Amino acid sequence: MNEWVKKSIERANGPGYLDDLLKVYPVAEETKRRLPRDKKEALRRLFSRPDDQALLKALLGMPRFPVKDPYVAFLRRSDVFLEGNLVTVRRLARRVRALGFRGMIAALEEPKEFNRQIGTLFGKWLRKLGYPFLEENDFLVSDGIAFLEGSETRYLHFANEQLGCGLSKKPDFIAKVGARYIIGEAKFLTDYGGHQNAQFHDALRLLQGNSGNALRVAVLDGVVWIQDHNLMFRAVCQLEKPAFSALLLKDFLESL
Secondary structure, three states, X not given: OOHHHHHHHXXXXXXXXXXXXXXXXXXXXXXXXXXXXHHHHHHHHHHHOOOHHHHHHHHHOOOOOOOOOOOHHHHXXXXXXXXXXXXXXXXXXXXXXXXXXXXXXXXXXXXXOHHHOHHHHHHHXXXXXXXXXXXXXXXXXXXXXXXXXXXXXXXXXXXXXXXXXXXXXXXXXXXXXXXXXXXXXXXXXXXXXXXXXXXXXXXHXXXXXXXXXXXXXXXXXXXXXXXXXXXXXXXXXXXXXXXXXXXXXXHHHHHO
């Protein structure tokens, strides 16, 4: 078992783990996504008319669609799909209209799901560790502990062009300790199964790669560290490369 896996199991199963994790992934009071009055009035007019296509076109332009449906993401891609799939349009419009106008607005204004905020929360916490975030030229010549500043596109480009990692998906962070580069995925696994399993396997895929001039790490938190017979725990116990809680990231970097 990797020493950092062992340390993380001990940390997560000891007192205060969840309390301290709140510093990394704080759960704020849920705030609704308020729609401006003019948009509500425009939707009211569309809702009162029998034009299903016009109603769906307006709703697909909103940050959140009022009902969960596997066909919505496809329809968002182009108005052409709305025009060419009228049976699907009628079916979705019927589901939306069944909510009533007030129910539709309430669904549109629901708070963003916590799982969709996790990446942003980790990034904000990372900046509180006290290490500099540097632009690429300064990052390349830094000799202490530092993180690369930049967008998702820059992370992927740097990992592949500068470090030769051959990634198809950008890492969540790129760090440098002296002359050593570190790329990592950060996941807060709140439960077992479904989307959470997919997130866990995303982190494992990064660790399984061997190409490039960078140490690969997985920063994992949540149910993955619970000592039982679940697949996540068994898999993480078999890892040879570093996987650890975010609460140990600072210790890990300073140990290199």
